Each structure stands twice: as C-alpha cells, then as structure tokens.
Amino acid sequence: MDTLIAVDIGGTNIRCALFPLKGNSHITIKKIRTLSSRGKSEKPIDRLISCIEEIWPKQGRVLGICAAAPGSIAVNDGVVLLAPNIPGWKNIPLGKTLENHFAVKTLINNDARLATYGEWKKGSGIGHSNLLYYTLSTGIGGGIIVNGRLLQGEIGIATEVGHITIHADGPLCSCGQPGHMEAFSSGTAIEKYVHDKISEGKSNAEVFNNEVPSSAEIAKAALAGNPLSKEAFDRAGYFLGIGVANYLHIFNPSCIIFGGGVSRSGNLIFDPFYASLKKHVLSKRYLENLTITTAKLGDNAGLIGCVEYLRDTLL
Amino acid sequence: MDTLIAVDIGGTNIRCALFPLKGNSHITIKKIRTLSSRGKSEKPIDRLISCIEEIWPKQGRVLGICAAAPGSIAVNDGVVLLAPNIPGWKNIPLGKTLENHFAVKTLINNDARLATYGEWKKGSGIGHSNLLYYTLSTGIGGGIIVNGRLLQGEIGIATEVGHITIHADGPLCSCGQPGHMEAFSSGTAIEKYVHDKISEGKSNAEVFNNEVPSSAEIAKAALAGNPLSKEAFDRAGYFLGIGVANYLHIFNPSCIIFGGGVSRSGNLIFDPFYASLKKHVLSKRYLENLTITTAKLGDNAGLIGCVEYLRDTLL
Numbered sequence: 001m002d003t004l005i006a007v008d009i010g011g012t013n014i015r016c017a018l019f020p021l022k023g024n025s026h027i028t029i030k031k032i033r034t035l036s037s038r039g040k041s042e043k044p045i046d047r048l049i050s051c052i053e054e055i056w057p058k059q060g061r062v063l064g065i066c067a068a069a070p071g072s073i074a075v076n077d078g079v080v081l082l083a084p085n086i087p088g089w090k091n092i093p094l095g096k097t098l099e100n101h102f103a104v105k106t107l108i109n110n111d112a113r114l115a116t117y118g119e120w121k122k123g124s125g126i127g128h129s130n131l132l133y134y135t136l137s138t139g140i141g142g143g144i145i146v147n148g149r150l151l152q153g154e155i156g157i158a159t160e161v162g163h164i165t166i167h168a169d170g171p172l173c174s175c176g177q178p179g180h181m182e183a184f185s186s187g188t189a190i191e192k193y194v195h196d197k198i199s200e201g202k203s204n205a206e207v208f209n210n211e212v213p214s215s216a217e218i219a220k221a222a223l224a225g226n227p228l229s230k231e232a233f234d235r236a237g238y239f240l241g242i243g244v245a246n247y248l249h250i251f252n253p254s255c256i257i258f259g260g261g262v263s264r265s266g267n268l269i270f271d272p273f274y275a276s277l278k279k280h281v282l283s284k285r286y287l288e289n290l291t292i293t294t295a296k297l298g299d300n301a302g303l304i305g306c307v308e309y310l311r312d313t314l315l
Numbered sequence: 316m317d318t319l320i321a322v323d324i325g326g327t328n329i330r331c332a333l334f335p336l337k338g339n340s341h342i343t344i345k346k347i348r349t350l351s352s353r354g355k356s357e358k359p360i361d362r363l364i365s366c367i368e369e370i371w372p373k374q375g376r377v378l379g380i381c382a383a384a385p386g387s388i389a390v391n392d393g394v395v396l397l398a399p400n401i402p403g404w405k406n407i408p409l410g411k412t413l414e415n416h417f418a419v420k421t422l423i424n425n426d427a428r429l430a431t432y433g434e435w436k437k438g439s440g441i442g443h444s445n446l447l448y449y450t451l452s453t454g455i456g457g458g459i460i461v462n463g464r465l466l467q468g469e470i471g472i473a474t475e476v477g478h479i480t481i482h483a484d485g486p487l488c489s490c491g492q493p494g495h496m497e498a499f500s501s502g503t504a505i506e507k508y509v510h511d512k513i514s515e516g517k518s519n520a521e522v523f524n525n526e527v528p529s530s531a532e533i534a535k536a537a538l539a540g541n542p543l544s545k546e547a548f549d550r551a552g553y554f555l556g557i558g559v560a561n562y563l564h565i566f567n568p569s570c571i572i573f574g575g576g577v578s579r580s581g582n583l584i585f586d587p588f589y590a591s592l593k594k595h596v597l598s599k600r601y602l603e604n605l606t607i608t609t610a611k612l613g614d615n616a617g618l619i620g621c622v623e624y625l626r627d628t629l630l
Contacts, residue, residue, distance in 0.1 A: 072597075072598065072600075074600075081598070081600065082598075129469075130468055130469045130473075144565075146461045146462070146464075146466055147461070147462070147464050147466070149461075149462050149464075151461055151462070151565075151566070152567070153445055153566055153567020153568065154444075154445045154567050154568060154569040154604070155567060155600065155604075156567070157567045157598070157600055157601065158445075158564075158565060158566050158567035159565060160564040160565070160597060161565065163564045163597055164479075164561040164564060164565065165481050165482075165557050165558075165560070165561055165595065166480050166481065166483055167480075167481075167482055167483040167484065167494075168481055168482040168485070168494075168554070168557055169482065169484065170483070175597055177595060177597070179482075179483075239483070242480050242483055243480075245480065246479040246480055246561075249473075249475040249476075249478045249479060250459075250466075250473060250474060250475070250476065250479065250565070251466070251468055251473050252467070252468020252469050252470060252471070252472045252473035253468065253469060254469040280480065280492060282387075282475060282478055282490055282492070283387065283396070283397075283472075285387075285389075285396065285470065285472055286472065289469070289470075
C-alpha cells in the first residue's frame with residue numbers, strides 16, 4: 001500500500017502519523033516528547049527520526065513526508081530559520097536531513113499554516129477560496145488562503161499574522177516590537193495584562209489560585225464575575241477586532257476561522273471582538289457573506305494539513 | 316483589426332484609449348473632463364460613453380472594454396460601490412451599463428489595482444510573483460500580486476492598502492477611522508500635519524506661498540531647509556515603514572513599487588521610510604532579495620493595466 005507520513009513538531013511533543021495515500025484516517029500514530037528526559041543529550045531531530053522510523057510501514061511505499069514545525073521556515077529550502085520553542089533550532093536544514101535519511105520527498109512548513117491547510121481542506125473552511133485562520137494561543141499564528149492557494153511568500157516566511165503593528169505606541173510583543181496584535185490579544189498578552197494590574201496594586205489576586213494565572217484561569221474568573229479578568233478579555237477582543245479589520249481590508253475573505261486555547265473562551269473574547277470589528281471596518285460589505293467560525297479539527301489540524309498539503313503537492 | 320478599449324476614470328479626467336489586440340502602443344487616445352462644465356447636467360457615465368464612442372474603431376472588432384475606476388468596486392458584478400471623488404457614484408452598475416450599450420465584454424476594477432497590474436506586467440514589477448504596489452497620493456491606494464495572481468478578494472473589495480490601523484490612538488483618516496497608514500503617510504496627511512502645526516502657532520507659514528501648502532510645496536520647502544516641512548516627511552516616512560513592515564510580515568514579497576505624487580519627493584520620504592522599515596521588520600530575511608523601487612509607467616499605468624488585464628482575462 002502507498003502511504004504518506006505527517007509530522008507535527010511542537011515545543012513539548014512530536015507526533016508522527018502514517019496515512020494511506022487516500023482516506024482521512026491515520027493507520028498508525030505515535031507521540032514522543034520533543035526533548036529527551038533530563039540527563040540524556042539526544043537531539044530533537046534524532047528523536048524525530050526515531051519516531052518516524054517507528055511508524056514506517058513494514059510493507060509498501062512511503063510517497064512523501066510533511067513536517068509541520070513551529071517558527072519561521074524557508075519553505076522552498078526546507079530550512080527551519082528559527083523555532084524559539086525548540087532549543088538550538090536555528091537554521092536547521094530539516095527538509096534535507098529527512099530526505100537524506102529516508103530517501104523520500106519531504107516538505108517542511110509552518111505549523112499554523114499547515115493547520116490552516118487542514119481546516120481549509122477538511123475542517124471549517126471547506127469550499128472557501130479566500131480564508132483567514134488565526135490560532136489564538138501563547139502567541140498568534142495563522143495562515144491565509146488567497147484565490148484558492150496557500151499564501152507563503154517569496155521564501156516562505158509570509159503570514160506572520162500576529163506580528164502586525166496596530167498601535168505604534170503599544171506594549172512590546174514577544175518579538176520585541178511595539179504594539180503588535182499578538183501583544184494585545186494572545187494568551188500571553190491577557191496574562192500579562194492581569195499580572196501587571198495586580199503588580200501595580202490596581203487589583204487583587206485573591207480570585208486566582210496562582211500568583212501568575214493562566215489565560216484559562218483568567219477566563220474562569222471572568223465568567224465568575226471578576227472585573228479585572230473581564231477587562232483583560234474585553235481589551236484582547238477589542239484589539240483583535242482592530243487587527244482583523246485590517247485583514248478584511250487587505251483580503252476581503254469569505255471565511256475567518258479561529259483556533260487555539262484563547263478561542264475556547266468563547267463569548268468572553270468574541271463579544272468584544274465582534275463589536276470592535278463592526279466599528280472598525282470601512283464598510284458593512286466586508287461583513288456580508290462573511291463566515292466567522294471556530295476550528296473543527298482540534299489538535300489534529302496540523303497532521304491533517306500535512307497530509308492534504310502532501311497530496312496536493314505530490315499528486 | 317481586433318482591438319481592446321482601456322478607460323481610466325479619475326475625479327478630474329476620463330481617458331479612453333484604443334489598443335491593438337497585441338502590442339504595447341495605443342492607436343487612439345482621448346481625454347475629457349469627468350464633469351461637464353458648469354450649467355450642463357450631463358452625467359459622468361454619459362460623458363464616458365461619448366468618449367468611448369469617439370475612439371470606437373471604424374473597422375474591425377472591439378473584443379473587450381476594461382474600465383479603471385476610483386473607489387470601491389464589486390469586481391465580479393462590475394458595480395462601483397462608492398467613488399467618493401465622482402459626484403453621485405454610489406452603487407453604479409458600470410459594467411452592465413457599458414456592456415448593454417456597446418455589446419462587448421466589459422471588466423471594471425479599481426484604478427490603483429489596475430495600475431498595479433500594469434506595473435507588474437510592463438513596468439517595474441516584471442517577473443515578480445509576489446509584489447506590493449502603493450500609490451502615495453491624496454490617499455494611499457494600491458494592489459497586491461500573490462502567487463502570480465491579482466489579489467481581489469471574495470467580492471473584489473480587497474487591497475484597501477492605506478486603510479490599515481497602525482496606531483489605534485492615531486489621527487483620523489479620511490474614512491473616519493483612527494490611525495490608518497493613510498492618515499500618516501498620504502499627501503493629505505503631510506499637508507494636514509504642517510497646517511495643524513502652523514495653526515497651533517508652533518511654526519510659521521512664511522516659507523509657503525499658500526496658507527494651505529500642498530505636499531509638493533512642503534517637499535520644496537523641506538529641500539530648502541524648512542524644519543517643519545522636513546519633520547512632516549520624516550513622520551510620513553516613519554509610519555510608512557511601520558505599515559509596510561506589516562505587509563512584509565503578511566506577504567513576504569520580492570518587490571515593492573511606490574507610485575503617486577508623494578513618491579516623487581524621493582529621499583525626503585524614502586530615507587526615513589527605509590530606516591523605519593529596517594527597525595520594524597521581524598527579521599532581516601524580509602529585506603533580503605527584496606526590490607524596493609518606484610513606478611515606471613507614470614500616468615499610463617492604469618490604461619496599460621486595463622489592457623493587460625483584458626488580455627489575460629479574455630485570451
């Protein structure tokens with residue numbers, strides 16, 4: 001049987017899955033920790049290779065491998081330029097390494113972009129030719145479909161969707177630049193806002209179990225009526241509306257999909273987001289026939305995206 | 316002989332040109348004022364039809380008409396949703412009107428987007444598959460090529476490139492929203508900045524011939540050493556750098572083209588723009604192998620864009 005291998009590399013886990021050439025369900029799936037346990041010096045790339053070897057089929061051919069990696073990828077060269085969550089991953093020729101080892105065509109792409117591909121082909125975005133996907137998580141990643149094709153850019157470092165300045169005098173982003181959308185509307189931004197207010201003595205931390213509450217805890221506190229927590233989500237949603245209005249003016253899409261942990265806080269973020277989006281669009285036309293929805297494929301979006309991307313590229 | 320007709324509709328003039336099916340030079344060109352002289356009530360659309368009739372060939376077929384219009388266009392329907400510079404142009408079914416009158420396939424698109432098409436096919440953008448075009452004029456318009464295709468969006472109202480919020484607390488844009496790139500870096504924004512400073516008594520107007528100097532006059536004054544004028548261009552260039560960095564992070568293009576009156580002020584705007592762009596990009600990779608240049612086709616970009624767009628669409 002002909003097969004395809006999908007790999008989703010995260011800061012915590014690597015997941016490898018063997019898929020049939022056609023069909024939606026994987027044949028085998030395996031998960032390992034990205035970093036070896038303390039004391040062992042095995043590199044993430046060696047662990048990744050072992051993981052693929054373990055699911056390699058005993059019979060039949062593997063026609064291609066696609067790996068989703070976090071961070072900035074030079075897609076055409078298969079090089080991970082920088083993956084901040086994986087120690088030492090800077091200018092890693094991941095594509096060539098896997099291709100040399102397995103002697104199989106290998107594609108490398110950004111994880112959020114491949115999740116976009118998965119949601120577009122098999123999830124909430126089916127049938128749309130102009131689509132935006134945002135994953136609201138620790139940071140804000142995503143992907144964009146234009147004219148029925150994935151937007152990747154000249155060397156593959158396009159769609160850094162969270163890294164757009166929406167407030168030139170705003171708070172610093174994780175990347176060091178001021179006022180990016182990610183610095184207002186990511187999980188980290190929500191946590192930082194609450195933490196800063198508590199540190200400034202403007203609110204008290206009694207409602208939280210931890211001194212540095214997570215965005216999920218803040219969401220819980222907001223639902224229980226805590227004003228500071230509500231305020232943090234209102235702010236995140238408001239600025240998300242400003243940022244997404246920018247994207248509507250640039251792309252005029254027919255579908256927007258939100259994934260990631262923060263999107264699971266539901267109305268807490270989406271109510272202020274919608275209000276802000278309506279206020280900031282140039283014209284109501286941008287909202288007519290626009291589907292705004294949440295991701296459908298959950299943690300499997302990346303793996304499914306890998307397989308669909310392989311199929312469309314190879315076949 | 317088979318021919319094509321290109322039409323460039325502006326707030327001041329309408330220009331119509333007859334082109335051969337193949338070849339770069341027009342056969343006939345005609346220009347009329349968009350509005351009739353005082354006292355006459357002839358509508359712009361009737362004047363446009365007369366202008367096309369005048370260049371209509373005596374012999375041979377016209378295979379298509381393409382009209383470039385200012386403002387927001389529902390491209391698929393050929394409807395001018397809103398053209399603020401042309402009195403009464405709101406929801407004008409321009410495509411159907413011309414198609415019914417001339418019985419010829421007619422395409423309608425935004426003027427800056429067709430200028431982008433012209434520069435891409437015959438001007439400064441030849442050979443690039445991922446390209447950004449900005450016209451820095453009264454406002455900021457433009458167009459975007461992704462994966463070798465024009466970005467238009469679902470109904471054709473994409474690439475409102477000047478209308479992205481880069482400073483949520485910034486000055487109001489012509490559209491009424493705060494802090495758009497256009498509100499910092501257009502000719503109008505430069506003029507407003509100087510005018511406001513003079514009104515506030517923070518500078519004097521002696522250096523200018525007019526009470527409300529144009530951006531061209533301000534450029535002249537800046538070159539002659541006037542500090543306020545220099546400051547106005549520094550500010551415009553700085554914020555243009557922030558806005559364009561956003562676009563680099565989204566599109567990772569290989570070419571950026573600037574057109575429009577303000578781009579003719581040269582280093583006055585481009586020196587602070589480059590400095591700001593370098594400061595605001597996520598990584599130097601976005602600037603490697605990136606061509607930044609000015610438009611080549613001048614006032615003819617729109618007409619040439621119309622013809623190329625017709626050729627690619629019809630043939």
